[in-house]
Structures are given as structure tokens and as C-alpha cells.
Amino acid sequence: MGKGARKAREARNGKRRSSGAAFVARSFEGLAAEPELIALREFVPSATARLPVAGAEREIHVASVLPGAAAAMVRSDGTAFLGLQVQAKSSDVSRDLGRALRWLRDADTGDTLAVPDTTSEPVDGERLQDQLDPDVALEPELHPDFSWWLPPGERDSAGTDPAVQRANEAIMPTERLLSAPAETGQATAAYWVDAGEKAHLRWVRPEPESELLAALARLSARGELGLGDGSRYAGSFRAHGLLVPVWDLDREAHPREWVGPAGELGDRLSATLAGLADQPLDAAERRARDGLLGRQITIR
Incomplete structure (x- = not known):
């Protein structure tokens, strides 16, 4: 391998290492919402809570899990949700969620972000700690099923929705x-x-x-x-x-x-x-x- 090709490979490898930022063990440190965020991400099956987003033009809710374990979605009635139980993660979960939250601020009605951005280079101001009021705790609302995935006017059909049915079967009270x-x-x-x-x-x-x-x-x-x-x-x-x-x-x-x-x-x-x-x-x-x-x- 020539010297130029070797340097190019080393540069690419260095970029991959830098984009995989240092592991953050305590993802939500500094937030009063920290314990509830962990509970909703790790073991609470069906729950939502209003998220204390600083300066947001729309009301945003955090959710234990969204359809397809999506990172974020805006329901057809305009209600916005940030998903905690997702399909991928980087070394900094707070950054993953913060990026999804930034996407959600400007998303259109009906939009869904399937997976969080776990590969882009870190930039300032994108972690949850940069976007949430640090002194406001969460007050989760627990739900007996996942009918809340649908707008209120469509919930009569939740019992026949295959995704809702599958999710409901996995719920532990x-x-x-x-x-x-x-x-x-x-x-x-x-x-x-x-x-x-x-x-x-x-x-x-x-x-x-x-x-x-x-x-x-x-x-x-x-x-x-x-x-x-x-x-x-x-x-x-x-x-x-x-x-x-x-x-x-x-x-x-x-x-x-x-x-x-x-x-x-x-x-x-x-x-x-x-x-x-x-x-x-x-x-x-x-x-x-x-x-x-x-x-x-x-x-x-």
C-alpha cells in the first residue's frame, strides 16, 4: 500500500473514532428528570410525559416507546413525541435523543424519524442537557395499552391495529x-x-x-x-x-x-x-x- 493511501485510510479511521465520542456512563446527569427518563427508557412499558423543552414552539412529549421503536414522531393530530426505547444508540444516549429532539422541533405533522442519528460528528448544544430545563422533573402518565399512539378520534380502531395489538401483548402491568x-x-x-x-x-x-x-x-x-x-x-x-x-x-x-x-x-x-x-x-x-x-x- 502506498504512503498516500495509508494516510487516507488513517484519516478515515481517525474520523470514525472521533465521531464515536467518548462513552458517557451517566447519560442524563444534571437533569431533575434523570430518574424518570431512565425508568421510561429501561423498563416502563407504556408511558408519556410532557418534556420541559426550553424555547420550543410546540409542546413535546417524551414516550417510553413509539411504533416501530421510532426515535420521534408527530401524530396526525400534531402531537409530538420523542421516543426513549429505540433501535440504535451511540456512546452518548443524551446526544442521540437530543438530535431526535432537534429534528422534532421542526418536523411536519405525520412525520416519523425511524432511528436516531448516532454517527454524525458531535456539535455543541445538541444533548438533552442543552435543550431541557434542568430543574423540571417529569410527571409520567402511565397507560394500560398503546392506543395513545393514535389520535383520540382514531382510538376506536386501536384494537384492530396490528402494531398496537403486538405492543399490547408485551405489556407487563x-x-x-x-x-x-x-x-x-x-x-x-x-x-x-x-x-x-x-x-x-x-x-x-x-x-x-x-x-x-x-x-x-x-x-x-x-x-x-x-x-x-x-x-x-x-x-x-x-x-x-x-x-x-x-x-x-x-x-x-x-x-x-x-x-x-x-x-x-x-x-x-x-x-x-x-x-x-x-x-x-x-x-x-x-x-x-x-x-x-x-x-x-x-x-x-
């Missing part, structure tokens, strides 16, 4: 357990999920993993990590840089029955987190933390 206090602006992202044989509480927590694990370990050592009878701490999984603890629950109990226990657990967890700086983990708590570290679970 899900309820949002806790609502964030309006004055704090912080989302809670705590969800009851009926996975078939068991029900679960899946709770996206905003704290750094090391601090959260220490607090969970302290509660575990005290015997205070459960939600009462019919519950068991199952483990945790990581998603977009945050830890998601999971509890097994008695699926015969109604989701509302877990709201109080989950709130009490949240209070214990907050108090424990606040005390970590003044009181390091003792030997029993460190052993509990080691045990929690070994209980990583997979939800799919």
Missing part, C-alpha cells in the same frame, strides 16, 4: 408508586411491576452508587431494608450510571398497598444517606455491602 413532592422538584421513579410469577418494586435512585450502596448496607445490617411482610430485597441493576434497587413483592397485594411501605423505606434511606459522612460503615455493615454487591440482577 406497571404502576408508579410515589409522586415527587412539588416543592422539591425531584422525581422518585419508583415503580411496581407485575412480571408474571412475581411483582417487583424497581426504584431508580439519583444518588452516586457508592453512597447508595453504603446506605442500603446500613439498612440491611439493621434489618430495615424490606418493605414489610411479603417483600424481599432482590438485588440491583445499573442503568445509565445510576443504581436501580429491586424488591420482590407479593403480587397478590394491590400496588397501592406498597405506597406507604415504600415511602417509609424512602424516609429511612434518606436519613441514612444523610448520616454517612459522620459515621462510616462498621464491620457488619461492610459485610452487608459486600453481600449487596454480589446481588446484581438482570431484568430482561
Whole structure:
């Protein structure tokens, strides 16, 4: 191979490497909406929420999943949606979604963006953090099916729409357990999920993993990590840089029955987190933390 051809190949390879920007582990860091965005992207089946887009001329909603796992669409009635569960991703999910959001700002009624742009060179101002109000949390609306893919006037035909039918068959019943206090602006992202044989509480927590694990370990050592009878701490999984603890629950109990226990657990967890700086983990708590570290679970 000649020197000129070799240099050209090296230039092309360098361009591919630069367009594949550095991996961003915590995709939505800095946004009050971070926990709910993770929940809607990772395990909530059918949900929408108004997206706090700064300076947008149209109202835009974020959605757990759109028809065909599209990146974005404008429904025939003009309602705009940004899809979270999509078919492709780059090393920076926030940039992928931000690009789809920029497309959505100017899209025409009926337009669909099938896949996000995951290959263009990064430019300033295109990540979600650049386009959303960072202090506004999401308030998701959960739906029992996917009839919302259609405008209100067309939903009578949703039962015969093949795409809606297929999507409905995959839904696991899900309820949002806790609502964030309006004055704090912080989302809670705590969800009851009926996975078939068991029900679960899946709770996206905003704290750094090391601090959260220490607090969970302290509660575990005290015997205070459960939600009462019919519950068991199952483990945790990581998603977009945050830890998601999971509890097994008695699926015969109604989701509302877990709201109080989950709130009490949240209070214990907050108090424990606040005390970590003044009181390091003792030997029993460190052993509990080691045990929690070994209980990583997979939800799919």
C-alpha cells in the first residue's frame, strides 16, 4: 500500500473514532428528570410525559416507546413525541435523543424519524442537557395499552391495529408508586411491576452508587431494608450510571398497598444517606455491602 493511501485510510479511521465520542456512563446527569427518563427508557412499558423543552414552539412529549421503536414522531393530530426505547444508540444516549429532539422541533405533522442519528460528528448544544430545563422533573402518565399512539378520534380502531395489538401483548402491568413532592422538584421513579410469577418494586435512585450502596448496607445490617411482610430485597441493576434497587413483592397485594411501605423505606434511606459522612460503615455493615454487591440482577 502506498504512503498516500495509508494516510487516507488513517484519516478515515481517525474520523470514525472521533465521531464515536467518548462513552458517557451517566447519560442524563444534571437533569431533575434523570430518574424518570431512565425508568421510561429501561423498563416502563407504556408511558408519556410532557418534556420541559426550553424555547420550543410546540409542546413535546417524551414516550417510553413509539411504533416501530421510532426515535420521534408527530401524530396526525400534531402531537409530538420523542421516543426513549429505540433501535440504535451511540456512546452518548443524551446526544442521540437530543438530535431526535432537534429534528422534532421542526418536523411536519405525520412525520416519523425511524432511528436516531448516532454517527454524525458531535456539535455543541445538541444533548438533552442543552435543550431541557434542568430543574423540571417529569410527571409520567402511565397507560394500560398503546392506543395513545393514535389520535383520540382514531382510538376506536386501536384494537384492530396490528402494531398496537403486538405492543399490547408485551405489556407487563406497571404502576408508579410515589409522586415527587412539588416543592422539591425531584422525581422518585419508583415503580411496581407485575412480571408474571412475581411483582417487583424497581426504584431508580439519583444518588452516586457508592453512597447508595453504603446506605442500603446500613439498612440491611439493621434489618430495615424490606418493605414489610411479603417483600424481599432482590438485588440491583445499573442503568445509565445510576443504581436501580429491586424488591420482590407479593403480587397478590394491590400496588397501592406498597405506597406507604415504600415511602417509609424512602424516609429511612434518606436519613441514612444523610448520616454517612459522620459515621462510616462498621464491620457488619461492610459485610452487608459486600453481600449487596454480589446481588446484581438482570431484568430482561
